[in-house]
Amino acid sequence: MSGKFVISLDFELLWGVRDHADRTSYGANVLGARQAVPRILDLFAENGIRATWATVGFLFCETKDELIAALPDARPAYDNPRLSNYGYLEEVGKDERSDPYYFGASLIDAIQKTPGQEIGTHTMSHYYCLEDGQTLAAFEADLVAARKLAEQRRIALKSIVFPRNQFTQAHLEVCARHGISHYRGNPIGWAYRATKGAEQTPARRALRLLDAYSGVLGSQAFQPGHDEPIDVPASRFLRPCSGRLAALHPPHLAVIKRGMTVAAKAGRGYHLWWHPHNFGRGLDANMAGLKVIIDHFADLRERFEMQSLAMEDF
Ligand SMILES: [Zn+2]
Numbered sequence: 130m131s132g133k134f135v136i137s138l139d140f141e142l143l144w145g146v147r148d149h150a151d152r153t154s155y156g157a158n159v160l161g162a163r164q165a166v167p168r169i170l171d172l173f174a175e176n177g178i179r180a181t182w183a184t185v186g187f188l189f190c191e192t193k194d195e196l197i198a199a200l201p202d203a204r205p206a207y208d209n210p211r212l213s214n215y216g217y218l219e220e221v222g223k224d225e226r227s228d229p230y231y232f233g234a235s236l237i238d239a240i241q242k243t244p245g246q247e248i249g250t251h252t253m254s255h256y257y258c259l260e261d262g263q264t265l266a267a268f269e270a271d272l273v274a275a276r277k278l279a280e281q282r283r284i285a286l287k288s289i290v291f292p293r294n295q296f297t298q299a300h301l302e303v304c305a306r307h308g309i310s311h312y313r314g315n316p317i318g319w320a321y322r323a324t325k326g327a328e329q330t331p332a333r334r335a336l337r338l339l340d341a342y343s344g345v346l347g348s349q350a351f352q353p354g355h356d357e358p359i360d361v362p363a364s365r366f367l368r369p370c371s372g373r374l375a376a377l378h379p380p381h382l383a384v385i386k387r388g389m390t391v392a393a394k395a396g397r398g399y400h401l402w403w404h405p406h407n408f409g410r411g412l413d414a415n416m417a418g419l420k421v422i423i424d425h426f427a428d429l430r431e432r433f434e435m436q437s438l439a440m441e442d443f
Contacts (some may be wrong), residue, residue: 131397132435134389134426135361135443136180137249137313137402138169139290140240143230144185144255145404148211152230161409166226166236168241168416169405170245175378176423179245183290183313186253186275188233189282192224201253203270208261212326214254237282241283247439249288250275250309259295269303276307287311288440290402294363295323302356311440313402314362314364315427316349321363341368344384350392350399353443361440364388367403367422370414382418386425393429398443407434 141144143152143159152159173180190196197218204215225235240246251276254267272289279286288311289304296312304312315321320336331374340346354360365385370378385401392399401422408415429435 132393132429132433133438134392134429134435135397135398135400135438135440136178136259137290137363137400137440138180138182139251139286139292139404140166140182140188140233140236140403141185141251141255141292141404142185142188142233142406144214145218145251145292145406147255155406156230156433158406158409161412162405163229163236165408165412165415168406168412169237169408169419170239170246172419172423173245174243174415176427177245178423178426178437179247179439181247181249181288181290181441182240183249183251183288184233185251185255186278187231187255188269189237189278191234193221196221199274201270202369203254203267205254205260205263205267205271207257207263212257212260238399241282241284245437245439246374247288247441248279248284248286249290249311249440250279250286251290253278255292257293257295257325258291258297259323265299265303268300269307272303272307272309287419288361288380289313291323291357293326295325310358311361311443312358313400313440314354314360316346316363316365318346320346323354341366342380342384344387348388348391348399350388350395350397352397354379359443361398361400361443363397363402364392364400365402367401367419369403369407369409369411370418371411375411375414378414378418382421385422389422389425389429389435393433393435
């Protein structure tokens with residue numbers, strides 16, 4: 130069996146980071162993400178790359194009126210109110226032109242028009258499945274609202290990426306009831322296990338960082354799951370090339386290339402993921418890094434018939 134190279138992007142703009150950042154602290158990255166999306170799409174199109182764009186439902190709306198009308202009645206009541214994106218609706222502008230941080234319909238159009246791209250969901254509101262105060266009922270309402278918005282654009286959501294990679298078996302069962310056939314699970318091991326934010330300790334983060342630049346925890350080449358929804362687990366987060374860690378980008382890319390080669394030779398999967406806003410600063414350097422990875426994939430396609438797949442293809 131040939132190896133499979135999977136890419137998924139968590140497309141969220143400011144909604145994905147609002148609990149710890151805002152326009153002032155992270156706005157440049159968000160605006161940079163808007164430049165990154167078309168360049169990533171061009172690179173994918175030129176190289177026959179399929180990818181899943183797991184998109185926050187709020188981004189589908191063209192205006193604030195449309196957003197307000199699409200909100201579900203049941204909303205997450207997290208113990209920590211900062212986590213709820215419903216708490217930031219007051220600061221949202223009128224439409225995408227006046228507020229490019231919170232709206233993304235034109236970018237979703239561009240993704241839809243690019244061959245080979247799957248649009249999946251990153252939940253309606255960037256929902257946190259493991260945070261205290263959330264309920265299955267609120268999660269289900271969130272997912273139903275996201276599906277409705279997507280259907281208005283003739284998109285049937287099949288794949289989900291859970292925000293902060295938080296989920297339980299019960300959340301998966303809700304997904305299965307609503308047409309979601311694929312999800313991105315977490316890499317194997319203690320450092321990558323799904324937890325609520327408070328349990329993401331410095332030790333876990335440090336081990337993930339070490340692994341990103343050394344590959345010490347292994348290739349993370351995967352075999353997909355069998356149960357529905359099907360687990361298409363993450364192999365590695367493509368870290369941004371920026372700031373103090375820019376010098377370490379080449380070894381990081383080398384870790385990714387080694388993992389891809391393992392998957393290609395063994396007929397396994399390799400699943401790379403990141404957020405467009407990770408490319409938001411230093412776009413050229415980040416695009417150059419991605420090009421290195423795509424060129425490596427083209428080589429593996431040539432030598433081992435490795436395939437480029439979206440999550441829904443499994
Ligand atoms: Zn996210």
